[in-house]
Amino acid sequence: MRAVIVAVGVAFLVSLFCTPIAIKVFTRLKAGQPIRAEGPVMHQGKKGTPTMGGVVFILATVIAYVAGHLALTTLPDAQIAQVEPTITALVLLGLMVFSGAVGFIDDFLKVRKRHSGGLNKRGKLLGQILVGAVFGVIALYFPSTMTDSQGTLTNTETVGSTTLSFIRDIPALELTKVGAVILFIFVVMAATNGVNLTDGLDGLATGASVMVLAAYGLIAFWQYRHWCADPNYTQEYCYAVRDPLEIALIAGAAAGACVGFLWWNTSPARIFMGDTGALGLGGLIAGMAMSTRTILLLPIIGGLFVIITMSVVIQIISFRTTGKRVFRMSPLQHHFELAGWSEVNIVVRFWIIAGIGVAIALGLFYSDFLARVG
Numbered sequence: 001m002r003a004v005i006v007a008v009g010v011a012f013l014v015s016l017f018c019t020p021i022a023i024k025v026f027t028r029l030k031a032g033q034p035i036r037a038e039g040p041v042m043h044q045g046k047k048g049t050p051t052m053g054g055v056v057f058i059l060a061t062v063i064a065y066v067a068g069h070l071a072l073t074t075l076p077d078a079q080i081a082q083v084e085p086t087i088t089a090l091v092l093l094g095l096m097v098f099s100g101a102v103g104f105i106d107d108f109l110k111v112r113k114r115h116s117g118g119l120n121k122r123g124k125l126l127g128q129i130l131v132g133a134v135f136g137v138i139a140l141y142f143p144s145t146m147t148d149s150q151g152t153l154t155n156t157e158t159v160g161s162t163t164l165s166f167i168r169d170i171p172a173l174e175l176t177k178v179g180a181v182i183l184f185i186f187v188v189m190a191a192t193n194g195v196n197l198t199d200g201l202d203g204l205a206t207g208a209s210v211m212v213l214a215a216y217g218l219i220a221f222w223q224y225r226h227w228c229a230d231p232n233y234t235q236e237y238c239y240a241v242r243d244p245l246e247i248a249l250i251a252g253a254a255a256g257a258c259v260g261f262l263w264w265n266t267s268p269a270r271i272f273m274g275d276t277g278a279l280g281l282g283g284l285i286a287g288m289a290m291s292t293r294t295i296l297l298l299p300i301i302g303g304l305f306v307i308i309t310m311s312v313v314i315q316i317i318s319f320r321t322t323g324k325r326v327f328r329m330s331p332l333q334h335h336f337e338l339a340g341w342s343e344v345n346i347v348v349r350f351w352i353i354a355g356i357g358v359a360i361a362l363g364l365f366y367s368d369f370l371a372r373v374g
Contacts, residue, residue: 007068015260026050054277064253099283102127103275132188192282194305217251303357
């Protein structure tokens, strides 16, 4: 727990104090966010606000991970915690960094062209597929070789699983490794685009991501405390996952970094996360779902992202089939803007929806544990 707390604190402080520096740097570089002309009129006042702020909390997460590992060296159970960096960390941080890199290219092109278009859809899609495929393969083809103090192999789990999962792996829903990689690519695409579509109002995606990441931090730490690889915990209801403390540490670090960034990103935003931050967070969240073996729980934990994504899907289908729009504008947050709601009201109410999804997911996760214990 000490290592997780250290990671959260370091990430928060790095993000909090480095974001103003990023604001000054990106402002001098004239890296202002282009605003869509067809968007809500009130957004035109945000023109020129620096973007690419996601660079700050991605960097803060990586720095905090290193700090958390330094704290692990003082733990008495370091043989279980695994002081050395793991494949799990490589996958999770790699997903965050390289998904963020795809978003950075998009942001860079927007700033350079002075247009909100950025990277074309095919290019962005290809980048997401490539990132998902590379880290999906790593997650499924490199098993753990963890041993206890007697040299006995205690954990041969991979980061991902070839079995579809909800609260745990579902044995009846076995996939091939190729099928599991394809599924993970879909999860990466869904999560990155979901966070990206939600990032339309000051602080909305940042605050929702904090809740989702905090939830995964709690889930992973609970799994660590009831871990099948722990020789002191061999009950039937233990969790067969790989490196849960690593997952909790990274989730906590990312959540802390987002809170520090939210200080400057909340209304009126001094800086936007841009696609750099949105895709980076989406990639990390997808990795969290895979590594904690809670793939089918992700739509509930990220319920707000699902709702906003579906509003876009519904709008497109309706307009293409009937020529009519269901919403004044999509994504959904802009519908309520055009309906007269203030930006702050929309953000707070959508945060409440995000919190409800997280609470339901955590309730389901814990109720499964209680049912097995009982």
